[in-house]
Amino acid sequence: MLRIQKRTNMLLWQRWITRLAAIVLALVINAVIIFALTKLNPLKVYGSMFEGVFGTPLILWDTIRRVSMLLCIGVGLAPAFKMKFWNIGAEGQILVGGIAAAACMIYLGNLPNALLLVVMFVLAAAAGGLWGFVPAIAKARLNTNETLFTLMMNYIAIQLTSFFVTFWETPQGSGKVGIINPNTYKGWFPQLFGQRYMLNLIIALVLVVLVFLYLRYTKQGYEIAVVGESHNTAKYAGISVQAVTVRTVTISGAICGIAGFIAVAGQGHTISTSTAGGRGFIAIIVAWLAKFNTFFMILISLLIVFLEKGAEEIASNFNINNDLSKVLMGIILFFILGSEFFINYKLALSKAENA
C-alpha cells in the first residue's frame, strides 16, 4: 500500500525544481492544446508570446505596469494570508481605494499635484483599510467566516463603484467617468526618468521590501506568524488574537487600497467597475503560490502576466479568441497547485500491515 508521509526536509532548490517541473509539464499540455486548436507549431506560438511580452520597450513597460499592479495586491494579501485569514476581498479593497483616489482627483483638483497625490494615497489606503477592517472585526469578535464575508464585500464595492460612477459620469448619461483631468493631469502619476509607469514600479517594489521586512523582522510580523500557526499558542504567549487579526487585515486592506490608487492615478486615470478587473482574485493565487514571500511574488506575478499578455498576443496574431489565455493560465495554475503536494509530502511504500 502507498502511504503518505509529511516531509519537511526539502531544500529550497528542490522545491523550485518541483514547481518548475510542474510548469514545464503544464506548458507541454498547453502546447498540445494550442496545436489541436490552431495546428500551429507550439514553439513558434510560445516564441510569439515572448515577443508580445518583452518585444519592444513600449511592450516591456506595459508588462512592468501590469506586474507592478499584481505585485502590489499580492503583497497586500501576504500579511492576512500568513495569519491564515482568507482575505479574498482584495477586489473590493482595490475598488474602494480607487473610488477614494478618483474622488480626490475630481474634488481636490486645485491642490498642488504632489500634495494631491499624497492625499489620494492616504485616503485610498484608508478606504481599503476600512474594507478590510469590517470583516476582520466580525471575525475577531464573532468568528464569522472571513472567506464568505470578504467575498460579499467585493460585490458591495462593485455596486458602490457604479453608484459613484453615476455622479461623476461625463457626459451625463454615458455611464462612464472618462479620463479625469485630461488637460491638467492633476492627480496623475508624474513621469520619472522619462517613464510613465516608473512610479508604479517603485511603489510596488518599496512595498515588496517593506512588507518582507515587516513580516520577518518586526514584533508584529512575529505575532502574525504565531497567530497563523495556532490561536492557542498565541493566547498562551499573551498575544491578543483579536487585536492582531484586526490590525493585520486592516493593513492588508490598506495596501490593496493603495493598489486601487495606483490603478486610478498611475494607469487608468478613470474609475469603473472593471478598475480591479479580477486582479484581486488572481493576486490571491500569486500570494499563495509565493508562500507569502514577497520577493517570490515578483517571479509569480511575472509568470502570470507573461501568460496573460502572451496569450493576448497569440490571440491577435493567430486570430483566436482572447479567452484562451484564461484556459492556459488555469491549467498551469492547476499544475502548480498540485505540485505543492510533492513538496510537502512524499509517497512511501508501507510494510504490509499483517505481515
Add this chain to the structure above:
Amino acid sequence: MEIIITLIKAAITFGTVIMYGSVGEILTEKSGNLNLGVPGTMYMGGIASLASAFFYERACESSGVAPSTALLILIPFLSAFLFAAFGGLIYSFLTITLRANQNVTGLTLTIFGAGLANFFGGSLNKLAGGVGQISVSQTSRAFSASLFSFLPLPDILMRTLFNYGFLVYLAIVVAVAAHFFLNKTNAGLNLRAVGENPATADAAGVNVTRHKYLATCIGTGISGLGGLFYTLDYIGGTWANDGRIETLGWLAVALVIFATWKPLRSLWSSYLFGLLYWVPQLSQNIKRRPQSLFMMLPYVVTILVLIFVSLRKKKENQPPESLGLAYFREER
C-alpha cells in the same frame, strides 16, 4: 399587472439558475469543501450543453434524420452534468488527494471554467458562421417547451407559474431531494458528519475521501445544470459572453450562506435572489442611482445573515465545522 407577471417570471427564471448553483454548492460544502469554483462549473455546464446540442443538431442535419426530442434533451443534459462534474473532479483531486488549498483551487477553477466556456462559445459562434451567432433552436425549443401546457388553469396562473420548461420544476425536485438526502438518509448523515468533523467520521468507519469526492462531483454537476438552464432555455440556445453566468454563480455562493446550508431554505430564497437580481434591471423605470444601491441588497443581506448566524450561535445554522479545511488522516 403586466409588470408583476414579468417580475414573477424573472424571479423564477433567474432563481432557477441560482437554485441549481446553490443546491449543488450546499452538497459540496456539507462535505467540508468550500468550492469557490461555482461560477466556473456553471460555465462549464453551459458550454458543454451548447456544444453537444450544436454537434447533435448538425449531425442530424447532415445525415437528414429528424432529431429525436428525447436525445435533444438527454445529450445536452448529460453533457452539462458530466462536464461540470469533471470540473468538480479536478477540484476534488487537487484539494482532497493532493491537499491543495481550497480557496485558491476554487478560484482557479472559476478562471479556468469561465475562460474555457467563453473561448469555445466564441469559437462555436465562428463555426456556426452566418451572423456569427450560434443557435440551436430545436434543442432550445425542446428545453423551453412548457411542461404543464395541458392544465386547464386560468391564463394568469399559467403564465406566471406553469409556463416553463422542465428544468424549472426539476430544480425544485432537486432541492427537495437534497433536503431529504441530507436529513433523512444514512448516507446524508454520514456526509454531514464528514463535513462537521472528518476525524470522528473516519473513526466511525465513514470513508471520508469517498464522501468528499462524491459530494463535490455531484454537487458541481448540479451547479452545472444552472448553466445548462441559462444557456439552452433562458437565452434560447446561443452563447452570450456577457458575464451573467458569473454574477449568478457568485449569487449562488452567497445564497448558500443566506440559506444557512439548508436546501429547502435555498428553494424560496433563490426566487427572492432572482427577483433582487432582476428588479434593478427594469432600467427604464428605475433611476440608475438607486439601481446600483439596490443591486447591493443580496450581498448586504447575506452579510447580515452571516453576522446574525454567528451572533446567535444556533447550532443548526452554522457552517459545517470543517468547511475550508483539508483532512489529513495522518495529522489527527
